[in-house]
Amino acid sequence: MENSTGFKDILTKAVSKVYMPTARKLKISIPIIQRDYAQGRMDNKAADIRNKFLDEILNRLKSDESLFLDFIYGSIEDDKFIPIDGQQRLTTLFLLHLYFAKKEDKECEYLRRFTYETRSSSREFCEKLVDYDIDFSKEKISTYIKDSNWFMPFWENDPTVKSMLVMIDEIHHKFKDAKFYDKLENIKFSFLELKDFGLTDDLYIKMNARGKPLSEFENFKAEFEKELSQDIKTKLDNQWLDLFWNLNSGDKDEIGLSNVDKRYMAFFNRVASNFTILSIKDTKEAKDFNFDEFDTLDTLDFFSSNKNNVNNVNNVIKILDELCEVANDEPLKNFTDTSKDITYETRAKFFALSMFLIKFGARGIGGEFYKKYERITTNIAKDFNIDSILKLRQVFEFINEICEKCKNKDIFELLESFDDKQPESFKTIEFYKWQEKKKLKLIQSDERWIAAINETEKHWYLGSNLTFLIDFAKDDIKEFERYYKKFDEIFKEDRENFLFQRALLTKGDYLPEHGNSGYFTFCNFNNNPRSKDDNWRDVFYDKEKRRFLKNLLDDHRGLQDIIEEFDDNKYWGYYFIKYPEILKECSNFWILAYDYTIRVLRGKFTNSYHVEYYAFSLFIMLQRQFPNLSNEKLGYKWAKSYGENPYASIGDNKISFIKTDDDKYCWMIDEGRIGEVFDPNLPEQDPLQSIIDKAYKIAKGI
Template structure:
């Protein structure tokens, strides 16, 4: 029956299967074929009421998860892709996609995709979602697309994408002068084809007949197609294992035979055991193969981006050592009868558990499950799972032994040391692991496992050998910790417990683990950094009694450099800083703080912290005096982060920020001393409508406190500035009372004798609000 592409997309999502060859009409070598085909379509569009039928397009439909239909073309992929590109071109040219003018058409165009070629699929999506701007004078749309910010450089290596770009330029060059084409394509049905669903009741084409029709003779589903192609890869005469045999049930078989025997038996059962994912069995099997292929690819290729397609699988598994790793991984996973118990024995989540290695921020310990569902499978977990598989293969065990757990702990910690400051949130430290650098990580994994198999003892093997793959500083620090543990095995539990705290995150360098009170300090750390019992402000202020422990997140802004003092959920930036100077400073203050805490005679946590606060004194009333005395400065009002721009050495002309990213001044900011003054005045009973604060933004707008009569209180270096005092009745009396001096058009308010700056400001505001100055 006659169909247009638009009608087909209204009824189905069109998915080009991997079984089809790359988009050939756009190849550079097919220029004449391409030009002739486009010219043929063009001539039909130019003539009135003329229609063009492009012969048969056949395939089959499958049910989508939301009950929509997927149409899988088995013949006609080349024509359908060209038609889609023509529809896309005129949808852009005629403004159909501009500003969401026709949302339905946009949705339909997004319904054309490549089933397993991720790069081609994403390219099609980006074409629709990012309409180009061009006209008839534009020379090359291909150049505009390649130069677009959304175009990934790796796509230049995708033959289908390269062919599409060639076709887009051909369409533009030969058809840009035609008008009103979208209407002709979608409403006049000028270009059609005969569409056949080979599995429909109407047609009733059997699989056997289809295989005869399909010259490649490959099965229908992607998984069946994968098995057929992978079987061919294993039978490639050019592989380094073509003539080799592998043992299977007391006999020797070829690699191809081994795969065929296992893939429809025990290996499939491996995934079938996960009942909740059985509907995606084929995808799960493919995901695992791609995961293994990806890790093996990056083991030898640092810069080349891995693509989830059969070309990459064929390249990776043309080598015997890679096929051996794949087969052994599957076989050992088959040998683990209770995989949930296996992973739960090795790993913990949420809280520290004795004898286990914590996975931070995870809800599931099963790394195998993550690998085949490809969900929440970050680089850290990918590398950990590779290391686990490699260890099991080389040690020939499927048991979660203590040695395995120790190996995993060291590997996790080394991986956690590969980190960086998050540029979009500089109060946070994030992983800097990259899969293209896996060839470095694997040097350590393979070398460490080799030594373990020779020396047996994991910890001794680690400290007694030299390794590559991470920085020498990382090795030195990790070895120092393990050496301490070997000298004093009794501290093992406390080291592990400390490492597994969310704010330590595997890097306890700021703690003195040789300290005789180490266990007490670990317990104290867990007690204090539990914000169900201690407020963040109380903690910050108590720590400040031992010194300035802040870290610098920005060494420059128009309001000065920026200091960070710690916020709930983001203490790792301070507890385990990456900067060496910050590390030494924090280590000194943290250990002094914990020592005083555990030596206190008080029982309750807050009583011990209050004891520190009450004992603190400062004759010169520096910024630490104000931060410690006034909890309002470090309390989490208005979404603030205990992040402050610092424009003077005295810490008075500062601003409390709520944005720690690239432009920290882009969000509203307030001077914390003004926040404190307003809070205190409100506590005294003054209305929020009488005492108002106004946010600053960027460096041009500074925050101020507003009183009636348009009195404005600003913060300056070491003092307050008061604007519009002349609006007060008898203003000279209050000027004299507070001994204020005039500068330009404002007055300077300095602290009175026997008070601090905040007390003086509160006293001034109270005088103004309670007297007859406003009448």
């Protein structure tokens, strides 16, 4: 066909019968923007394409007929032809020329002019194939190649190399009895220079109908490499790539490659977004920042030298280089997991590792300084309630402060800069800085604190928040160990008997209030920072409430004995203490209390089913006293809005506790009002005192 040429002609002759303004010899360079060689993949579709293509070539060469492979499109830069469409066919032709040239002892130096830019390992493999001989007596040439001393094992992670090895074996299988080197010139194609088009993603996607669009990482890498020296570029496809291959638990097939590229891209994106957070200057910027909107363009912008961000590139190079020396790959694995949303805690932990690698290098990991550094930064990441970008920035600033202040790898250098005064709120980063300083001072004063603190911080709920126990012990290590042992013994989640909550209530009203709305909680044991802040931490760090906890820890009796021996039936919490059935009804531990009215909630608000505390206490007492009464004869009516009035029912009688229109608190039996319960003019009494005898009499009567 006119204007057609052969593969060898492009590389060895001044080509003129093509659509080019001048004739010249060319190199063929597969660009970074192209995907990997795919005709050698092991999936069924690739195998079918491979077999049909090679069978067609075999039949044409046997019959000494020409084979025209249509147009190959691309651009020409200097002496390089850069294909946009045709990469797969050109690579197969390269392997055919190599196979027959080596087999028939032909000169093949011209094949050096064919190269891959997608990965340095692909390029190096092609060069070595030209340099070294092949043993054609082997059944599988790929095995011989992989066993050769020039073959680098990590090349097997390169999908192009893997595909080439498969294709070489298939060529050998079909052509091992043939000598077709001189006939390869029968395979022709026309190639068209698209000089009016740039090598853009859109053009590639539109024209490469046989392939697939580039991955996000491949597009990123094509631009990012512009910021790198040649030796650093090599690491992208070798040492650094291995980091992400090692995280891939599945077979290293096409799916595996996709996962690797996603992890690789996630790494760059998340490192860039982390360090962007650190550079945010004010609260408004922090509030406006959104990780979900931080995309590849933002990542490229972060690493662009045009933005004077050379240090950002140097930092990520340093992190990757040092990660190659880190034995534990769990931090990187968690940080680059693309199957779920990454948590602030994971971000903070990886930022701490990143800063350590930048400042101190991988050699310091495992040393005494790193152990202390890791303990403190893990405490902050895990226990501080990081629920916003602003708080995450505060954590990053704290981590950065540690790295800046501890230049001599002395963790105690932090003591000079942190405030000695305990902050008012335990929910701030300043509190955690103060808390870590308090522990460091103890460790500095007595090394026995190291083991004590390390052991206590393993507690499933406390974590690093143990300074209330240190305060109880007045900085005495023996007393601290005693308090912790007692706390560990009695602080249990118990959905049947609620012994800890009920025993603590005997010491005083420990319930934290939710704002000023009248909602109070008995505290749940949910093990996340937000829940902890709104529940037990509010008890541990409240000056009044923690006294009740200390009294409980100082009480030598068991929890059950404390509960059984409590006898103040005038105390508002008496029935909660005596009857675990009421707390079981309070399934989310919330109550709504206004003056003497207490609604016990199943949910968090009064639009969930709920009971009235005193009427429900009466119902439980009657159940215990008259166990043989059926549900029809003894029952309870729940409410689902604050306007409804819950009541206990005994036969046809409805007994309720109400607040009247004239602000009096009375018992009602049906429509009849029993005398005022909380009368300030009368002596304080048990709220059930005026109704219990009447209720018993009704129950006995049925």
